[in-house]
Amino acid sequence: MTTTVETGKSAVSHSSPGAAAPGPRRTGRLRRGSLPYLLLLPALALELLVHLVPMVIGITMSFKELTQFYLRDWGAAPWSGIGNYRVSVDFDAPVGRALLHSFLVTCGFTVLSVGLCWLIGTAAAICMQDAFRGRGLLRALFLVPYALPVYAAVITWVFMFQHDNGLVNHVLHDQLHLTGKPSFWLIGDNSFVALLVVSVWKGWPFAFLIVMAGLQTIPRELYEAAALDGAGVWQQIRRITLPSLRSVNQVLVLVLFLWTFNDFNTPYVMFGKAAPEAADLISVHIYQASFVTWNFGTGSAMSVLLLLFLLVVTGVYLALTSRGRRAADA
């Protein structure tokens, strides 16, 4: 123990003035210098290896004519300048038109899915704010879709959406007689609805979980004071609960947006490599564009464009919502 103290002291007294410059008071007694960097090193190295370096490679690839002939030695692939980007955004040609279509489908899908997930999750969390008999059980039950592995859950939905032996057609057609003949759910226009249902089923419990955690941070006194002032439950929800959730919602909606927009697992397990046009989400589309045509340069260019879009949306969103929050706080 004594050695630790001594090394601690000597580290402070011997370190260079730059490293030992007094930081804010709260860390006054903690040893500064290289320690934080050492602690961060594993995380930093991993992020570099798995995210940042591949991203740089990906961006480089997007400027190359990278077909399967160059896979062994991708550095040797000829440069193509912005050719891949030009192909991707040429909306008069098939490749660009398909990408634009996929992008628009993904936007519509994301808005609907995030909106519904947020709405259902928030409503459920508010309903379960007060204790009632069976609340714990219900809460555990509601988290099941979130806990189930994506492929297990989605495969079950695929079974339910089968044309001949699925539950959905059995109920809608055989039992309720709502449709003239059994519908196809996994091909054609209906596939968008099917994908949305699965995505909401899978996604709303996360919103529920986060909002539920957010509700616990609202001081009980606020509700007691409001009740004394004669505010009913609905008013309390509108005036206390929802405004208090503002900062939670800011992060929640962003995270839901990014996850849904980039979601690959759900559509891939549902439709396989060839998604129907109506449910052609962008991740699967790019995957297909890369691996089916073996043109990785164009695929990379599309991914970079997607990343730029997400960066811009996130930036604008954070700027707008943060200003809104400051205005509300003022």
Add this chain to the structure above:
Amino acid sequence: MPRSPMAAPRSFLWTRRVLLTLLTGFVLLPVYVMVSSSLKPLADVSGSFRWLPSGLTVRPYIDIWSTVPLAKYFVNSLIVSVSATLCSVAVAVFAAYAVSRHDFRGKRVFTVTVLSTQMFPGILFLLPLFLLYVNIGNATGIALFGSRGGLILTYLTFSLPFSIWMLIGYFDSVPRDLDEAALVDGCGPLGALLRIVVPAAVPGIVAVAVYAFMTAWGEVLFASVMTNDTTRTLAVGLQGYSTLYDVYWNQIMAASLVVSVPVVAGFLLLQRYLVTGLTAGAVK
């Protein structure tokens, strides 16, 4: 209980009742289909859907292990997910401690960079990572592509950003006086972390571990590209039942149920921690 029960009017109670009932049905429907179909004979799942099985059989639960090498996939998934979880939690604890307790140059850059990797579309670095692993393998002889190691390495970074972010919040909520007292008493910074901060942050750490495990267990995209016959995980292996001429839906449902049990059971056991962990960590 935040609100007094007297304040709740009938309109609220009825809305709550209806909404929660509908949601329960929505959530349970696929679970029911999964469980009931897994106990049906093949004829029941090949013909028109039946709410009730014509007869119960456990045959699908026996056949799933021979139709595809499910046990092998299961072991692979288990090794990959457990290793990725342990490494991810350890790395995240150190990183979050550094950010929470130290001021250093580049702190903001670090947190922003790590968080922003969350928005990267997986598809953007799928192929580059594949090329990188192949090149590292050629240059150093460390087989990352196709091996469990490569998958572990990949998965542990998937959960890292969220884990670090959540643990920073959690560590911030552990009073600084505690670890400063430990430092005064002669613990080194690592001693303070391991003896004081980590035990106080167990709910947050458990929450992060659950999240990391679920992420690894459920990932499909990288598993489908980066595994081979010996290292295939459940995410890919489960598709084996549907590529055959006959689709054995009862077996698919049985297999889905079997592979879900470890995660769902673990998750439900630890969900309390998840809510407290989120409350203190992510939701501040």
